[in-house]
Amino acid sequence: MNKLLRGLLILGIAFGAVAWLAVSTRTGQDLLLPRLINAAMQSQSVTRYDGIRVFMCGTASPLPSPDRAQACIAVMAGETLYLVDAGEGSSETFNLFGESTVNIKAVLITHFHSDHISGIPDFNLNSWVSGRKAPLVLIGPAGVERIAEGFNEAFALDRSYRVSHHGEDLLPPALGELGFREIAPDEVWQDGELRISAFPVDHGPVKPAVGYRFDYKGRSVVISGDSNAVDSLVTAVGNADLLLHDALSMPMISAMEEATKRFGRERQSRIMHDIQNYHAHASMLGKAAEQAGVKMLAAYHLVPPPRNALMENVFLRDLPEGTVLTRDGMVFELPAENDGITVHEP
Ligand SMILES: [Zn+2]
Ligand SMILES: [Zn+2]
Known part of the structure; x- marks a missing residue:
């Protein structure tokens, strides 16, 4: 030696x-x-971005995944911060990556499947405790009132314990309750310089189900929610900079359907079969993105959520070259009045 x-x-x-x-x-x-x-205390969360900043707080579908939360995307434009959906575990992911909940203005809900709403109470609690200045509002299609009122009732006791423990000055009770606003499936509205457009998607039998488009200072991001790759979506996407789309890998779901059948798990096998008709197959997303003239395609709400490099590669082989397979904690930055998109790995 x-x-x-x-x-x-x-x-x-x-x-x-x-x-x-x-x-x-x-x-x-x-x-x-x-x-x-x-x-840990010194880590500064981003509270302002000149352009659109997208943070992936959940990239999984309901199938279990050890390191992915269920559907959740945070969209920041200037100082305005919205969430699109909040599935199980997404609030935890948000906090673990040092993102601040205090400025979340509203949760835009695409539809009311549990994997898109079950994280809402945690976001509500975390942002309330962090000092949010107004009630957290749920924005979504018809049915959103029931979601807000149901959560408010389910967590009424929890809020009362926390108020009596910490005091009304620290936790004003009125800020702990969720607000709501129902929108039409094709409603477009303006929030300062940010324009938000809802558009109907195909997730039958789930109706209504919508996606959302964000336009801000010459940049645009479209989030599909759960949907097949359909023409209405192609129209809504129209030349967007970034399309984040639901994606299902048929090679993997077919293999899971076969395996569950082989092992006599008829119920699981039937579910693996049924889910194939209301999510976009990865192999079809390339054509849709090309027709829509989208600059960057990124797949999220992954069915099933890949757990290793093999599963990621099986997903990617059906997607066009350059597609980003998202993971929790990934950030997309689209600076104002610019063409660039920077992808930050977690
Ligand atoms: Zn769904
Ligand atoms: Zn879903």
Whole structure:
């Protein structure tokens, strides 16, 4: 063994010993802990972006996934922050990546399947505790009132405990209740310089089901919600900079259907069969994106959510080259009055 190698080996052993002492001994823990907490406190969340900033807070569908939350996309334009859907685990993902909930203005709901709404109470609680200045509003098609009122009732006791524990000055009770606004499936409205357009999608038998388009300072982002790749969507997408689309991998879902059948799991097998007709097959998204003239295609609400490189590659082989297979924590930045799109890996 030459001198250099021996030196490196001794250095490695010494480093390992110091790391072990720091993590495993009481003195080491007491030294490290305040530093780690300080570092976490100092991380600054983004509260303003000159253009459109998209944060992926959930990229999975209802099929279980260890490191993906269910459908959730945060769209920031200037200082305005909206969520599109909030499935299970998405609030946790949002917080884990250091995003701030305090400025969330509303949750735009595409439809009322559980994997798009079950994270709403957590976002509501987190943003209320963080000091949100107005009630969190749910915006969605007919039925949104029932969702808001149902959650308000289900979490009434939880809110009462928290108010009596922390006081009304810290947690004003009126800000803890969800508000709601029903929209038409093709409604277009303006929020300052941001234009939001709802458009109907094909997710039958789920009706109504909509997608949303955001236009701000010359940039545009379209979010499909759950939908087949249909013509109405192509129209709505019209030359958008970024299209985030629901995607189902037929090779994987077919394999799962076959396997569940082989193992006598008839119920699961039938579900694997039924879901094939109301999500966009990955193999069809390329044509739709090309027809719509979209600059960048990104797949989310992945059915099934890929767990490893093999599953990711099976997904990607059906998508056009350059398609982004999203993952939780990914960020897309579209600067104002510009052509560029920057993709930040988590
Ligand atoms: Zn759905
Ligand atoms: Zn869904």
